[in-house]
Structures are given as structure tokens and as C-alpha cells.
Amino acid sequence: MAPTRAEFHVLLALLDGPRHGYGLMQDVDELSSGEFQLGPGTLYTAIKRLRTSKLISETGADADRRRCYRLTKKGRAVVEEEARRLNELVRAARKRGALPSAS
Amino acid sequence: MTAERLYAALLHLYSTEFREEYGDEMLAAFHDLRRARRRSPLRFWLFIVSDVVTSAAREHLDGQRWLATALLGLAATVGTAHGVTALYQYFYHPYFEGTAIPALPYGATLGLVLGASVAIAQWMLFPAAERRAGRWALASAVALPVAILFCSTAIEQALDGLNPVIQIHHPVALDLLVIGPIGNWSAIATQFAAMATSALLIRALMESRKTC
Helix, strand or coil: CCCCHHHHHHHHHHCCCCEEHHHHHHHHHHHCCCCCCCCHHHHHHHHHHHHHCCCEEEEEECCCCCEEEEECHHHHHHHHHHHHHHHHHHHHHHHCCCCCCCC | CCHHHHHHHHHHHCCHHHHHHHHHHHHHHHHHHHHCCCCCHHHHHHHHHHHHHHHHHHHHHHHCHHHHHHHHHHHHHHHHHHHHHHHHHHCCCHHHCCCCCCHHHHHHHHHHHHHHHHHHHHHHHCCHHHCCHHHHHHHHHHHHHHHHHHHHHHHHHHHCCCCCCCCCCCCHHHHHHCCCCCCCHHHHHHHHHHHHHHHHHHHHHHHHHHHC
């Protein structure tokens, strides 16, 4: 199953290394230029699903004793696959004139 | 009431299992988010409340996906039973007079259809890591009594030799299954009540086994 928007953003944020919950919220905010903001509820329900699907795992606590999460090999494969799929979509949108040409 | 206390109260909208696992972290994330607040208090709380309500609803729905697999299994089984009867009636010929489908293999076939369709539904609705034999058993067990109720007319006709004209008296046990014609609201309500009761009973049994 393809990841949801929130799940994809969390996976994308974890490509840079382990993060705790609030760190993930900040990263998602920055990655989407403030267009997509995760609340704690959406974030932790996404984390639960990603952990169950073994796309992320817990790394232990940081200095502030907060649980951190990291991407698994399977999670990396999923985020790369989804990025490829979205890239194809963008390419198709450009071809049909829905987006300005890249050149 | 402080903002943290209010948020802790809102966390009760999630299941106990989820709250125990992530409640403290969510509270810490809320605390940080509030300190770094870039919105007016009203917009901040609108964001938080809508986030809690939508994600809690999703979390509860995720927990009920086994029920959706039961419903899909039920639809496939009832469709098969009534489909077989309709086909036989369509192609009926007096030559088949008195030819009845033996109850045991027919019941076993419907059971296989139910089990297989629940398994397919689980494959469609759950990612590989979440597919469990326990969920399959729960969904099948919940769908089975309701499938018997909804299939009763088709089963009756099959056991009568599928003759659409013939009227044969049935054993009392079989009559008990025939509540009434579909379209009768009280019958439909009874059937759904039967499903809800069996679902709750089986779930309670599984929960008690988990806590033992």
C-alpha cells in the first residue's frame, strides 16, 4: 500500500537521520515550506502505522529522554519508490501543461 | 485548567492502547508546539482539536478493519449462496426433480468461500506485517452466523432440491434460521443485531484470552 501524505512526509524527514516527534513536525513544516503542518495526533498515528509496517523503528531516547525514530531498509525502499512515482506524475503533469516546463 | 491538562483530556479520544504507547510523547510534542506557537490562540486550538478529532477517528477505524473484512466475507458468501440458487432455478428442468445438494458438502463449500473471501479481504485491507491468523479467525467467526441468516433461503432451496415450485417441510432447526423475507425491517434489524452481538461476544472472548 502506498504511504499517505503524512506517512510520506515522515519517511522523507527521516532520510536525514533519526528524529524525535517534535523534530519530525519541524522537519515536515520546513520540507513543505509551511504548506503541510503535522499535529501531534496525525504524527503519532502515522508513526504507529509506519512502525507496524516495519518502515521505521525506534532508536532509543535522546538527551531529553525522548524516543527517536529511524528509517529501516524497507522504509528507505518505500520512500524511494514513492518519490519515483510522484516524479513520474509531475513529468506527466508537465507534459499535459498542468505545470510549466522545467527547462 | 492549563493547556497541557486540556490536551491530556483530549487524548482520551484515542484508544487506551494508543494513549499508553504514545500519550506522553504527544503531550511533550504539544508542549513544544505551543511554546513555538506562530498562530493566534484561537487558530492554534482549532488546529489542535481538528488534528485530535480526525486522527482519533482514523485510529479507531484502523482498529476496526477486521470488521470490514468480515463484511466483505459475508457479502461474498451470501452472494455465492444466492447465486448458486438463482443459477439452478434459471436452468431448472423437471429431470432434476428431487435432486438436492447434500447439506454437508454445500455447507463446507460455503464455509470455504467465507474463509477464502475473508483472507482475500484481509490481504486487500492490511499491510503484510499486520496480517494475523487471529484477525482472520475473528472476522470469519463474526461473519458466519450472519451468513447463515442471510443465506437461509438459498440453503433451504438447495436442500429442497432447488425446485422453485416445491414446498417441503423443513426441520424445526432450519425454520428457526428463516426469520422472514428480506425487505422486512425488523428481520434486517434482527440480523444486524445478531452480527453486532456475535462481534462483541467474540471480541470480548479474544480480549479476555489476551489478558489471561
